[in-house]
Amino acid sequence: MPYDPPPELAALSLAEIADLVAARKLPPVDQWRPAASSDSLMRIAADGRWFHDGGEITRPAMVRAFASLLMRDEQGRHWLVTPQEKQSIAVEDAAFIAVDVKREDDALVFRLNTDDLVIAGPEHPIRAAGDPETPAVYLAVRHGTEARLNRSTYAQLAEIAMEDADLTVTSRGAKFPLVPG
Numbered sequence: 361m362p363y364d365p366p367p368e369l370a371a372l373s374l375a376e377i378a379d380l381v382a383a384r385k386l387p388p389v390d391q392w393r394p395a396a397s398s399d400s401l402m403r404i405a406a407d408g409r410w411f412h413d414g415g416e417i418t419r420p421a422m423v424r425a426f427a428s429l430l431m432r433d434e435q436g437r438h439w440l441v442t443p444q445e446k447q448s449i450a451v452e453d454a455a456f457i458a459v460d461v462k463r464e465d466d467a468l469v470f471r472l473n474t475d476d477l478v479i480a481g482p483e484h485p486i487r488a489a490g491d492p493e494t495p496a497v498y499l500a501v502r503h504g505t506e507a508r509l510n511r512s513t514y515a516q517l518a519e520i521a522m523e524d525a526d527l528t529v530t531s532r533g534a535k536f537p538l539v540p541g
Contacts, residue, residue, distance in 0.1 A: 374464040381477050389431050389441040390503050400440050400447035402426070406508075408457035408473040420475075427474045430455050432504035456507035458499050461516045468520070468531035470499055472507050481532025488540045495540055514538075 401413045410417040410426065417423055429440045430449070438455060439446045458478075460471040468480040478484050478501055487506070490496040497514055498506040509517060518538060521527045527538045 370462055374467055374469070377464075377469050377477055377479065381479065384476070386428050386502070387441075389429055392441050392443045392446075394441065394443060394445045396445040397439075398445060398447050400449045402440070402447075403450040404438075404452065404455055406453040424474050427456070427476070430503065430505050432506075434504075438505070453496075454498055454508040455505040456501055458507040458509040458513045461509075461513050461520075463520050463531075466530065466532060468517070468529060470507065470509075470513070472501070476501070478507070479532065480529075480534075480536070482534045485534065486529065486531070486536035486538075488536075488538050490540055492539050495538065497538060 402417075403411045405411065410423045417426075426440060429442065430438060431441055432438050432451075432455070438449045438451045440449050456476070457473040458470040459473050462469045468486075470478045470480065472478065478499060480486050480499060484500045487498045487500070488495050489498060495514075497509045497517065499509065501507050517529060518527070521529050521538050528535050529538065530536070
């Protein structure tokens, strides 16, 4: 079955984005409690590329399928989870990269490198890390995983924040600083 990526973020209304988010059927990895665990021999590089046993996974559909099985536990370890087994996966920085952002009404919508769409807010907070001179900004995605904003997306978000001159952004009623505290 071929994968049709969603249209460009700028062309979508907030209602269309909400429909696309709702239509994405993700596995209930948070409900699975597999007894077996092992190492997947997989790694997600800081730039968002996926590797298995040293070779890059270049098929976007494969990356998207694996990404739908990701979770991060309380100790910060990442896992690929199925009903039968969970496999550890090395993640250099964040499991996802936020590659675009759009503001509409009181919502900030992010497109990830996996073509997932995430609406920031109380369920998907934005977190600033690092130091004030070189911040790193992250978006909560699902099951404890995060997306790091790439440089251009951070610049877009900073431009939105500068409209209010306080380097914060608001989405779905929640306010998020873009500079680490």
